[in-house]
Amino acid sequence: MSEASYPGSDASEGLVARLVHIGETAPEDGISLGEFIEALGERAFGVMLFALAIPVTIPFLYVIPQIVSVPMAALAFQMAAGRNEPWFPEKFRARQMTRDGLVRMGRTASKWFGWMERLARPRLLFLSGHIGERVVGAVFCLFCVSILTPLPLTNSTPGIAVAIGSLGLITRDGLLILLGLLLGIVWIAILVIGGPALIYALIEWGRGIVSGG
Template identity: 50%
Template sequence: MHMPNASFAAERTLLQTLEAMAASAPEEGLTLRDIMDQLDESAFGAGLFFLALPCCIPFLYGVPQVVSLPMMALAGQMAAGRSQPWMPEKFGERKIDRKGLTQMARGGRKWLGWIETFTKPRFKVITGKRSERIIGAFLCLFSASILLPLPMTNTVPGFGVALASFGLINKDGILVILGLLLGLAWIFGLVVLGPVALLALIGAAKDTIMGLTPS
């Protein structure tokens, strides 16, 4: 299939580009490589924002697991200092069907539409090339946490990646900081509060089993 190049999105915002892709996609959907071609894959921020969108949408299952590894690949390349993103063939051929694209477009508009009116260039020292490698390392960590087989593990880190990457696109250092703080709070919760909650759950299960066991 011949896909339009970056000019497809030249006069649209990212969310408008996603809505246009969902409307014009065939029933079987588009591969991640097709999608990256339409987004202008010279920009890490655009790719990460798009891939993070399905992770932000509560109770959207399947698609976040498709995009989490490609998210890690892009963020890892940012951390390594690459000037342009590259996607391994096995990731690029992953496909999101038209239904999934439509859900992403609607969910993105509902949950993240406010960003388009809120963001503006500011605190640009955070979005420079030197800072980009550090940001990429954090985004890689947030993306990795999406792979955890726990309920709702995709939503909070997805928002963190989406906010930070959109901030990079628009040179909005404040938005980048907000995304990083959200992602770091999530990681803190997993590392510190997660084991405590797990131990409490094990204790409650043990008490329940003991209560059911005849004395």
């Protein structure tokens, strides 16, 4: 399937609704990353980072997080460098995304971020301006390094931070941008200061709470 032939959703929809639509209308053999970008209907950094961050936030979803993590880092670097429009090399655009993964992506976006998108509103606008976007991009680069680190939770937590911050960029909601940055920075601090031992301790603590022990 060529990128031009993929039936993208109406760009007037909210971004979460577009992600749901892409998953529901994707062919059985999935679509390429390039086709996915075309279906989003926009070239803004925030839109593309939000969309690519969603599968990273999903626990136990494999393949797609590995496909999108490097392009996420490339986008964050381009933001920090002050580019006006995202660019991907063809080898990234050719990467295949499965239909099941796309459907889970849409469901996750709707469940966890749909309400946030509805509540978002323009505020603290300096954070979503050109200089603010470059600063956010530089911090996102750190989050993407954490995503690429092969330790438990190093995918989901910074992925959520990027998703929240990117949604703030899309809606020009500086409060969401700050929330995303704070979450990711706290996680990076835990990763740097505590290292793997602290991460595993947190996992065991969480399991104890769930099991009632």
